[in-house]
Amino acid sequence: MESEELRNAGLKVTTPRLKILGLLESAREKHLTAEAIHRQLIDSGEEIGLATVYRALTQFEAAGLVTRHHFEGGIAVFELERGPHHDHIVCVHCGRVEEFYDKVIEDRQREVAKKLGFTLCDHAMTLYGECNSPECP
Amino acid sequence: MESEELRNAGLKVTTPRLKILGLLESAREKHLTAEAIHRQLIDSGEEIGLATVYRALTQFEAAGLVTRHHFEGGIAVFELERGPHHDHIVCVHCGRVEEFYDKVIEDRQREVAKKLGFTLCDHAMTLYGECNSPECP
DNA sequence: ATGTATGCAAAACATTTGCACCTGG
DNA sequence: CCAGGTGCAAATGTTTTGCATACAT
Numbered sequence: 001m002e003s004e005e006l007r008n009a010g011l012k013v014t015t016p017r018l019k020i021l022g023l024l025e026s027a028r029e030k031h032l033t034a035e036a037i038h039r040q041l042i043d044s045g046e047e048i049g050l051a052t053v054y055r056a057l058t059q060f061e062a063a064g065l066v067t068r069h070h071f072e073g074g075i076a077v078f079e080l081e082r083g084p085h086h087d088h089i090v091c092v093h094c095g096r097v098e099e100f101y102d103k104v105i106e107d108r109q110r111e112v113a114k115k116l117g118f119t120l121c122d123h124a125m126t127l128y129g130e131c132n133s134p135e136c137p
Numbered sequence: 138m139e140s141e142e143l144r145n146a147g148l149k150v151t152t153p154r155l156k157i158l159g160l161l162e163s164a165r166e167k168h169l170t171a172e173a174i175h176r177q178l179i180d181s182g183e184e185i186g187l188a189t190v191y192r193a194l195t196q197f198e199a200a201g202l203v204t205r206h207h208f209e210g211g212i213a214v215f216e217l218e219r220g221p222h223h224d225h226i227v228c229v230h231c232g233r234v235e236e237f238y239d240k241v242i243e244d245r246q247r248e249v250a251k252k253l254g255f256t257l258c259d260h261a262m263t264l265y266g267e268c269n270s271p272e273c274p
Numbered sequence: 275a276t277g278t279a280t281g282c283a284a285a286a287c288a289t290t291t292g293c294a295c296c297t298g299g
Numbered sequence: 300c301c302a303g304g305t306g307c308a309a310a311t312g313t314t315t316t317g318c319a320t321a322c323a324t
Contacts, residue, residue: 012277012279012324014278035312049281049282051281054313055279056279076313092258098253105249108241109264112264116268120226121265124262127246127250130258131254131255132256149297150299151297153304153305184306186307187289188291189305191289192290195290213288
């Protein structure tokens with residue numbers, strides 16, 4: 001249950017936070033901007049401020065509940081941190097996002113870092129391509 | 138010569154543009170924010186507006202002369218597009234940036250994209266780690 | 275109760291744009 | 300000369316913050 005996750009993170013269980021988590025869980029598109037989350041909640045009749053959305057997402061990120069990505073432009077998208085690590089490929093035409101995990105790449109990244117004298121602690125990898133799907137402009 | 142590059146890109150050879158290219162070439166840190174470029178030029182006694190820096194960098198990017206990276210936060214860093222493709226590893230403590238190229242990863246990225254039905258056209262990959270260097274806090 | 279969260283409005287950024295003036299070819 | 304470039308200031312878009320009020324425990 002989501003209340004658990006909040007409590008575990010040391011956050012009070014409040015309506016706005018539950019709504020945000022619920023939306024991230026149920027939405028078909030899993031990678032949402034703060035603005036999009038806010039608008040969808042407002043459209044669902046919720047009463048929530050944009051600032052609250054940003055504050056909640058920032059806290060969720062600190063607690064490891066969500067991940068913040070900076071796909072291309074300045075705007076950030078948020079995704080529920082569920083399941084194992086993965087990276088993303090984004091269609092340059094329609095913006096569709098697919099997730100993937102490739103062990104070869106992951107291992108190689110650690111090796112590259114070590115070779116350069118770094119201890120790897122994170123990485124951001126986003127591929128951009130044309131998804132050759134019928135409904136893509 | 139830099140004037141050539143500008144002319145080839147269909148851009149007029151102007152003082153601000155030459156200064157920006159010159160700075161990107163000579164600076165020890167190769168990955169600079171627009172703000173940093175502007176400040177350094179102002180400090181060198183140049184007369185240049187921040188808007189001009191942004192405009193020039195955007196044009197340079199379109200012309201393939203520079204690359205724009207979005208390392209972590211919203212702020213963009215620019216780098217002269219010299220030599221072959223490479224990716225980056227950034228120290229989470231001191232912000233130092235190292236460049237690297239790994240053929241295994243590059244090949245694998247193309248394969249992953251293909252497997253997902255995408256035609257890969259670009260990627261952004263930045264590793265984050267602790268550079269275990271003496272002068273790093 | 276009481277410390278934390280919220281909403282709103284205002285601030286803080288990074289970046290872009292409108293416009294009158296300047297400049298390179 | 301004239302298209303294109305520049306500087307400034309104002310606009311934009313995203314994210315953060317201050318503060319008085321509302322809520323969870």
